[in-house]
Amino acid sequence: MLTRSEEDHLKAVHALLGDGGRASTNNVAERLGTKASSVTVMLKKLAEKGLLSHAPYYGVKLTAKGKAAALKLVRKHRLWETFLVERLGFAWDEVHEVAEQLEHVRSEKLTDSLAEYLGDPAFDPHGDPIPDRNGRLALRDLHPLVAATEGQRVRIAAVKDGSDALLHLLGRKGIGIGKLLVVKAHQEFDRSMELEDTAGNRISLSAQVAGHLWVESAPATKQRKG
Amino acid sequence: MLTRSEEDHLKAVHALLGDGGRASTNNVAERLGTKASSVTVMLKKLAEKGLLSHAPYYGVKLTAKGKAAALKLVRKHRLWETFLVERLGFAWDEVHEVAEQLEHVRSEKLTDSLAEYLGDPAFDPHGDPIPDRNGRLALRDLHPLVAATEGQRVRIAAVKDGSDALLHLLGRKGIGIGKLLVVKAHQEFDRSMELEDTAGNRISLSAQVAGHLWVESAPATKQRKG
DNA sequence: ACCTATTTTTAGTTGCATCTAATTTAATTG
DNA sequence: CAATTAAATTAGATGCAACTAAAAATAGGT
Ligand SMILES: [Mn+2]
Ligand SMILES: [Mn+2]
Ligand SMILES: [Mn+2]
Ligand SMILES: [Mn+2]
Numbered sequence: 001m002l003t004r005s006e007e008d009h010l011k012a013v014h015a016l017l018g019d020g021g022r023a024s025t026n027n028v029a030e031r032l033g034t035k036a037s038s039v040t041v042m043l044k045k046l047a048e049k050g051l052l053s054h055a056p057y058y059g060v061k062l063t064a065k066g067k068a069a070a071l072k073l074v075r076k077h078r079l080w081e082t083f084l085v086e087r088l089g090f091a092w093d094e095v096h097e098v099a100e101q102l103e104h105v106r107s108e109k110l111t112d113s114l115a116e117y118l119g120d121p122a123f124d125p126h127g128d129p130i131p132d133r134n135g136r137l138a139l140r141d142l143h144p145l146v147a148a149t150e151g152q153r154v155r156i157a158a159v160k161d162g163s164d165a166l167l168h169l170l171g172r173k174g175i176g177i178g179k180l181l182v183v184k185a186h187q188e189f190d191r192s193m194e195l196e197d198t199a200g201n202r203i204s205l206s207a208q209v210a211g212h213l214w215v216e217s218a219p220a221t222k223q224r225k226g
Numbered sequence: 227m228l229t230r231s232e233e234d235h236l237k238a239v240h241a242l243l244g245d246g247g248r249a250s251t252n253n254v255a256e257r258l259g260t261k262a263s264s265v266t267v268m269l270k271k272l273a274e275k276g277l278l279s280h281a282p283y284y285g286v287k288l289t290a291k292g293k294a295a296a297l298k299l300v301r302k303h304r305l306w307e308t309f310l311v312e313r314l315g316f317a318w319d320e321v322h323e324v325a326e327q328l329e330h331v332r333s334e335k336l337t338d339s340l341a342e343y344l345g346d347p348a349f350d351p352h353g354d355p356i357p358d359r360n361g362r363l364a365l366r367d368l369h370p371l372v373a374a375t376e377g378q379r380v381r382i383a384a385v386k387d388g389s390d391a392l393l394h395l396l397g398r399k400g401i402g403i404g405k406l407l408v409v410k411a412h413q414e415f416d417r418s419m420e421l422e423d424t425a426g427n428r429i430s431l432s433a434q435v436a437g438h439l440w441v442e443s444a445p446a447t448k449q450r451k452g
Numbered sequence: 453a454c455c456t457a458t459t460t461t462t463a464g465t466t467g468c469a470t471c472t473a474a475t476t477t478a479a480t481t482g
Numbered sequence: 483c484a485a486t487t488a489a490a491t492t493a494g495a496t497g498c499a500a501c502t503a504a505a506a507a508t509a510g511g512t
Binding site: 229231260261263264267268271282283284 | 468469470471472473476477478
């Protein structure tokens with residue numbers, strides 16, 4: 001049985017490794033708002049419990065057991081986010097903090113009932129995939145928006161590493177998951193992008209904002225969502 | 227800001243006092259599955275924070291602030307129970323433990339959105355009243371089932387202090403909140419009761435079980451629920 | 453290859469929530 | 483009303499999760 005703190009550390013390690021990155025002690029500490037020394041102690045404890053292997057001064061690697069446990073937490077976090085947005089009417093920039101608490105509620109039945117209630121969603125409100133009961137993730141062919149060429153039609157598919165402030169800004173600009181856009185221009189000067197939505201509205205995104213957006217190529221004919 | 231343990235102690239004190247009873251250190255400890263010495267320490271802390279007054283060796287009384295905080299917790303607990311039963315399909319004997327966790331999730335917006343989503347219910351799955359935003363409870367005229375006279379029509383309105391095992395048993399006997407029953411007989415010998423439902427099925431309840439049930443008198447003509 | 457800056461770990465401390473054991477206070481009863 | 487019993491509190495210990503400060507190990511630059 002993991003404590004709440006152990007769960008948060010495990011999830012942080014998983015998230016950092018998942019980005020192809022390395023889960024350094026400092027990285028984890030920064031993500032959790034604690035200090036490196038505290039993280040070292042927790043990593044030792046997680047290693048003790050067989051969730052990861054820890055080579056002091058080198059780094060950390062999740063075991064199969066650790067990976068499975070982390071995916072369960074990710075599943076719970078994203079299911080709750082989905083519930084908050086789709087059922088309770090939260091904005092997508094208001095859910096993270098609450099889901100951060102809800103993910104620790106312990107009940108297999110709760111998680112599975114919630115998933116079923118929501119229609120076993122494959123993606124959360126930020127476009128992140130929701131692991132299924134067995135930890136499997138839906139696969140998609142995503143591209144960074146900033147790599148899209150002028151004239152290309154794209155559909156917003158995910159916001160990666162989006163702070164609440166970024167999400168709020170995007171919301172105000174009318175950008176959400178599923179939104180169809182046409183790339184109008186890449187500005188050489190500041191690498192900002194000009195886009196146009198299906199209603200003909202112009203949307204300008206700074207390089208910093210656009211860099212967080214991932215898209216699917218959108219066939220000109222078919223269309224899923226406004 | 228209260229810790230989870232402080233919240234649980236406050237809620238226990240409120241529940242024990244509410245039954246007209248006294249919230250003795252031992253009562254609280256038993257309710258929480260801890261020891262009296264631990265409770266003393268927590269009561270001192272809650273008194274420190276202005277939620278209750280504690281006269282050592284005498285007893286404890288909630289302040290207005292403490293009462294309000296306790297009612298908020300009760301509200302959250304019962305709203306979650308309602309959600310679990312009405313939306314996620316939990317049985318009424320499966321929700322307490324999970325709600326015991328969910329009640330500690332901190333978010334005003336979550337509580338209010340959940341209440342609204344559920345249609346601002348006034349009673350939880352066990353027939354207990356759900357405090358509104360301002361801590362107000364719906365009033366009803368309830369009577370103990372064991373005081374009902376032979377031939378009387380009653381509607382099950384609440385199960386008081388029901389363990390999960392009791393709730394499960396009642397469920398198996400087909401008894402739930404809103405159920406209409408006619409009292410057929412009180413057995414002198416063991417104080418058990420014979421009842422009949424609207425479909426003509428006979429239900430026999432031991433004194434121990436019947437003692438937990440509270441009813442409204444049911445007018446012979448009008449009828450709310452099967 | 454050595455020195456230095458950075459990262460990580462270890463050691464020792466604090467606050468919290470529990471426990472057991474000892475003490476104190478209150479209640480009961482002969 | 484004194485003695486006994488029961489209840490509550492205090493004292494001291496433990497485990498957890500954090501911290502700061504000190505030590506150790508690694509990585510880079512000359
Ligand atoms: Mn969390
Ligand atoms: Mn998300
Ligand atoms: Mn609780
Ligand atoms: Mn209830």
